[in-house]
Amino acid sequence: MISTHIxxxxxxxxxxxxxxxxxxxxxxxxxSLHVALTNADGRIVFDVPAEAGDYRLVFGIxxxxxxxxxxxxxLDVPITFRIHxxxxxxxxxxxxxxxxxxxxxxx
Numbered sequence: 001m002i003s004t005h006i007x008x009x010x011x012x013x014x015x016x017x018x019x020x021x022x023x024x025x026x027x028x029x030x031x032s033l034h035v036a037l038t039n040a041d042g043r044i045v046f047d048v049p050a051e052a053g054d055y056r057l058v059f060g061i062x063x064x065x066x067x068x069x070x071x072x073x074x075l076d077v078p079i080t081f082r083i084h085x086x087x088x089x090x091x092x093x094x095x096x097x098x099x100x101x102x103x104x105x106x107x
Contacts, residue, residue, distance in 0.1 A: 001045065001046075001050060001089045001090065002022060002045075002046045002048065002050055002055065002083075002090045002091075002092070003043065003044060003045045003046065003089070003090070003091045003092070004020060004038075004043065004044050004057060004059075004091070004092045004093065004094060005041075005042055005043045005091070005093045005094070005106070006018050006020075006038055006042045006043075006059065006093070006094045006095075006096055007042060007093070007094070007095050007096065008042075008096050008097065009095050009096065009097045010070075010096075010097040010098060011068070013042075014038070014040065014041050014042025014043070015038055015042045015064060015094075015096055016038055016039065016040050016041075016042060017037055017038060017064060017067065018037065018038045018042070018059055018060060018061070018063075018064045019035065019036075019037055019059075019060035019063060019064075020035070020036055020037075020038065020044055020057055020058070020059050020060070021034070021035045021057070021058045021060075022034045022035075022046050022048065022055065022056075022057055023055065023056040023057075023058070024051070024053055024054070024055050024056075025053060025054040025055070025056075026053075030056060033046070033048050034046050034047065034048055049086075050083055050086050050088075050090060051083070051086060052083055052084060052085075052086055053082070053083060054080065054081070054082050054083075055080070055081055055082070055083060055090075056078055056079065056080045056081075057078070057079045057081075057092055058076055058077070058078045058079075059076060059077040059078075059079070059094055059096075060076055061074050061075060061076055061077055061096065061101075062075040062076065065098060070098045071098065072098045072099070073098065073099050073100075074099075074100075074101065077094065077096070077101050079092055079094070079103055081105075089107070090105075091105075091106035091107060092105070092106060093106045
């Protein structure tokens with residue numbers, strides 16, 4: 001299972017309505033697996049089986065920031081990671097504000 005949770009640290013709230021696209025590297029190219037919007041709690045659980053390999057989440061920040069009349073410096077945030085153990089859950093949180101972001105391997 002692959003999931004994410006986005007918190008907007010400038011507002012102190014979950015980031016609802018962020019477009020997030022999940023990609024998997026296949027034969028040297030990135031193949032889109034799923035596109036979704038974060039829910040009211042800022043979360044997405046991707047309905048795809050986790051297979052070993054390289055993945056990328058791309059968070060569409062520009063459209064989200066426009067909701068709040070913010071002028072973000074980062075237009076999108078790509079996070080690339082590797083799955084080794086397909087029996088584990090893979091949670092990728094994103095802490096976000098108009099001028100920066102932070103991520104880590106969640107649980």
